[in-house]
Amino acid sequence: MKKSSVLFLALCSAVVFAGCKDKEEAAAPAAPAPSIEVVNNTPAISIEEEAVVDDGSHEGMYRSELTNEWISEDIKDQRPIAAMVDNERTALPHYGLSKYADVVYEMTNSLANDGITRLMVLVKDWEKIDQLGSIRSTRPTNLVIAPEWNAIVCHDGGPFYIDDYLAKPFVDNFSGTFSRVDNGKSREFTEYICTGDLDKNFESKTNVSRTYNEYYSGGPHYQFVTGDDEINDLSGTPGVKDCTKIELPFKHNASKLEYDPATKLYMYSEYGQKHTDPGNGDAQLGFTNVLLQNTRYVKFDDNGYMMFHAIDFKREGWFITEGKAIPVTWSKEDEVTPTRYFDSDGNEVVLNTGKTYVGIIPDDKWSGLSIQ
Numbered sequence: 001m002k003k004s005s006v007l008f009l010a011l012c013s014a015v016v017f018a019g020c021k022d023k024e025e026a027a028a029p030a031a032p033a034p035s036i037e038v039v040n041n042t043p044a045i046s047i048e049e050e051a052v053v054d055d056g057s058h059e060g061m062y063r064s065e066l067t068n069e070w071i072s073e074d075i076k077d078q079r080p081i082a083a084m085v086d087n088e089r090t091a092l093p094h095y096g097l098s099k100y101a102d103v104v105y106e107m108t109n110s111l112a113n114d115g116i117t118r119l120m121v122l123v124k125d126w127e128k129i130d131q132l133g134s135i136r137s138t139r140p141t142n143l144v145i146a147p148e149w150n151a152i153v154c155h156d157g158g159p160f161y162i163d164d165y166l167a168k169p170f171v172d173n174f175s176g177t178f179s180r181v182d183n184g185k186s187r188e189f190t191e192y193i194c195t196g197d198l199d200k201n202f203e204s205k206t207n208v209s210r211t212y213n214e215y216y217s218g219g220p221h222y223q224f225v226t227g228d229d230e231i232n233d234l235s236g237t238p239g240v241k242d243c244t245k246i247e248l249p250f251k252h253n254a255s256k257l258e259y260d261p262a263t264k265l266y267m268y269s270e271y272g273q274k275h276t277d278p279g280n281g282d283a284q285l286g287f288t289n290v291l292l293q294n295t296r297y298v299k300f301d302d303n304g305y306m307m308f309h310a311i312d313f314k315r316e317g318w319f320i321t322e323g324k325a326i327p328v329t330w331s332k333e334d335e336v337t338p339t340r341y342f343d344s345d346g347n348e349v350v351l352n353t354g355k356t357y358v359g360i361i362p363d364d365k366w367s368g369l370s371i372q
Contacts, residue, residue, distance in 0.1 A: 058070050060072065060073050060074075061073055062076050063224070064102065064124055065124075065220065065221050066080060066102035066103055066122060066124050066149075066221070066356075067102045067103075067124075067353060067354055067355060067356070068222075068224035068225070068351070068352075068353040068354075069353055069354070071124070071125060072125075075124065075125055075127070077211040077212050078124065078125075078126075078210060078211060078212075079150050079151060079152055079209065079210060079211060079212055079213075079216075080102070080122050080123055080124045080126070080149055080150075080151045080152075081122070081123050081126045081151055081152050081153075081154050081193075081198065082120050082121070082122050082142065082145075082146040082149065082151035082152065082153045082154065083120070083121045083122075083123065083132055083133065083135060083154045083155075083193060084118060084119075084120060084121075084135060084136050084137065084138045084142065084153065084154065084155040084156075085097070085118070085119040085120070085121050085132075085133055085134065085135065085136065086118065086133075086134050086135070086136035086188075086189065087106070087109070087116070087117050087118050087119050087253060087270070088116065088189075089253070089271050090185060090186075090189055091134050091136070091189050092271070093276060093277065093278050094119075094133070094134070094275070094277060094285075095131045095132060095133060095134075095192060095277065095278060095279035096129060096130070096131050096132035096133070096193075096277065096279045096280070097119075097121060097132070097275075097277055097285050098276075098277040098280045098283040098284065098285045098286070099277060099279060099280040099283070100121075100123045100125070100126070100128065100129055100132055101121045101122065101123060101285075101355060102122050102123060102124050102355060102356075103121075103122040103149075103355065103356045103357075103358065104119055104120070104121050104122070104285075104287070104355070104356075104357050104358070105119065105120040105121075105122075105142075105145065105358045105359075105360060106118075106119055106248070106250070106255060106357070106358070106359050106360070107120070107141060107295075107308060107359070107360035107361075108250065108297075108306070108308075108360070108361075108362055108365075109139060110303075110304040110305065110306065111299060111304040111305075111306050112303065112304030113252055113304070114251040114252040115250060115251055115252055115362070115365070116252045116253070117250050117252065117253055117255065118136065118139070120142050120145070120146070122149060122151055126193075126198055127198075127199075129193055129194070129195070129198070130194065130195050130279070131181075131192050131193070131194050131195075131279050132192060132193040132194075132279075133178070133191060133192035133193055134181075134189050134190065134191055134192055135154060135155060135156050135178055135191045135192060135193060136155065136156055136188070136191075137155055137156055137157045137158040137159070138153055138155035138157075138158045138162060138173070139158060139159075139161070139162065139305075139307065140161050140162055140165050140307045141307050141308040141310055141360070142155075143162060143165035143166065143168070143171050143173075144165065144310045144311065144335050145310050145339075146171070147168075147170045147171055147215060147335045147336045148217070148221070148332070148335065148336060148337060148338045148339060149221065149338075150170075150212050150213065150215055150216035150217075150336075152172045152173060152174060152208060153171070153172070153173040153174075154173070154174050154175075154178070154193060154198075155173065155174075155175055155176075156175060156176040156178075156191055157175055157176055158175075159305055161300055161305055161307070168335070169215070170215035170335060170336050172208045172209075174198070174201040174205065174208075176191075177197070177200070177201050177204075178191050178192060178193050178194065178197045179191070179192050179193070179194035179197055181194070215336050216336075217336055217337060217338065221338045222338075222351045222356070223348050223349065223350045223351065224350065224351050224352070224353060225350055225351070225352055225353060231322065231352060232321065232322070232350045232351070232352050233321075233322045233324065234319075234321065234322060234324040234325075234326055237324075237326045237343055238326070238343060238344040238345055239326050239327045239343075239344055240324050240325070240326050241324065241325050241326075241371075242323060242324060242325075243259065243320050243323060243324055243325035243371050243372065244258065244259040244323055244372065245257070245258050245259065245370075245371075245372040246258075246266065246290065246292075246320065246369075246370070246371055246372075247369070247370035247372075248359055248361070248369065249361060249362075249365040249366070249367075249368030249369050249370075250365075253270040253271055254270060254271065254272065255268065255269065255270040256268075256269050256270070257269075257287065257290060257357065259323050260286065261323065263286060264288065264322060264323075265286030265287060265288060265354075266286060266287045266288075266290050266320065266357065267284050267285070267286045268284070268285040268286065268287065268357070269284075286355070287354070287355045287356060287357040288321060288351075288352050288353065288354025288355055288356065289319070289320070289321045289351045289352060289354065289355070289356040289357070290318070290319070290320035290321065290356070290357045290359070291317065291318070291319055291320075291328075291330075291341060291356060291357070291358045291359070292317050292318040292320070292358075292359045292361060292369065293315060293317045293330050293339075293358070293359065293360050293361060294315050294316040294317055294361060294363050294366045295308045295309060295310065295312070295315065295360050295361060295362065295363060296308070296309040296312065296315075296363050297309060297362055297363070308360055308362075310332055310339075310360070311332045311333070311334060311335070312330075312331065312332060313331045314329045314330075314331055315329060315330050315331070316328075316329060316330075316366070317329060317330045317341060318369075318371065319341055319343075319349045319351075320371070321351065321352050322352065325371055326343055326344075326349070327343075327344060328341045328342055328343055328344075328349060329341070329342050330342075
């Protein structure tokens with residue numbers, strides 16, 4: 001492991017971002033979803049586009065480095081965004097995750113409030129977003145993981161612990177520059193990425209490149225199946241077991257994933273209810289692949305601020321797909337190098353085409369993970 005991993009033990013000292021609070025907000029009952037009205041910035045309306053039609057020849061298309069799906073070659077070099085989505089009950093329902101997300105990370109955001117989680121949502125084709133969020137603050141862990149995708153972090157501030165990481169040359173971000181939506185909730189739950197917001201950010205922050213820059217490692221991030229009809233069902237893989245239900249050890253929101261054999265997706269639920277998306281016909285969020293990481297962390301202060309050791313070597317984990325699970329180890333060399341996952345024979349795992357869920361789980365909660 002490189003010396004860069006020692007950065008996890010350093011505490012920053014700088015000025016707190018304006019408007020940030022010392023603690024996460026206390027849990028509150030879910031508010032009913034009101035009608036959505038953008039009250040400033042660009043309205044969340046759809047724009048008619050010429051869709052790229054896949055006629056089987058894949059002309060003008062390429063395989064997405066995030067999902068392995070065939071998408072327009074026009075955005076091959078476009079950097080993805082990594083949107084910080086509030087996962088408090090009051091922030092629900094989320095908009096746009098089932099429609100636009102390619103990879104979703106869930107991780108403990110604070111040791112306060114029973115280990116409340118936050119989502120980091122990676123989107124490659126962000127030009128299509130009409131409404132995504134709600135958007136909230138970021139943490140140092142996100143600023144260590146997002147660079148492995150060369151992704152631009154979209155958030156609204158954060159504690160002063162993020163300052164040194166934002167200063168890294170391989171970290172790009174847009175903060176607090178998105179639309180406010182009148183949804184009947186308090187202000188901290190009203191910020192969304194809406195149509196045109198990202199274009200405005202690129203225009204105002206000209207030092208941030210829309211396309212992959214020199215810090216992009218290039219090549220495959222995950223290893224995917226190669227053929228259009230190829231499926232990795234984990235047959236013959238060491239340690240394979242059935243897995244139709246995953247209960248994450250996140251006490252605050254009790255997130256879980258349940259396998260739907262009809263769609264071959266792991267469907268996401270939290271707070272005792274299905275995670276549905278009113279921006280996509282109330283579709284439930286589902287994933288083809290699930291990656292779980294046993295991850296060490298450091299506590300920063302008594303307010304619950306913490307940071308995961310996202311750079312680490314041969315840590316325990318699971319890879320889950322097609323109703324099966326195998327034990328894996330995961331390693332990450334530095335900030336810009338992708339996290340790699342290996343089976344017990346030392347072979348890098350091969351993901352199936354589709355969305356991926358990554359659960360970053362505290363090592364002292366790992367024993368509470370249930371795979372059934």
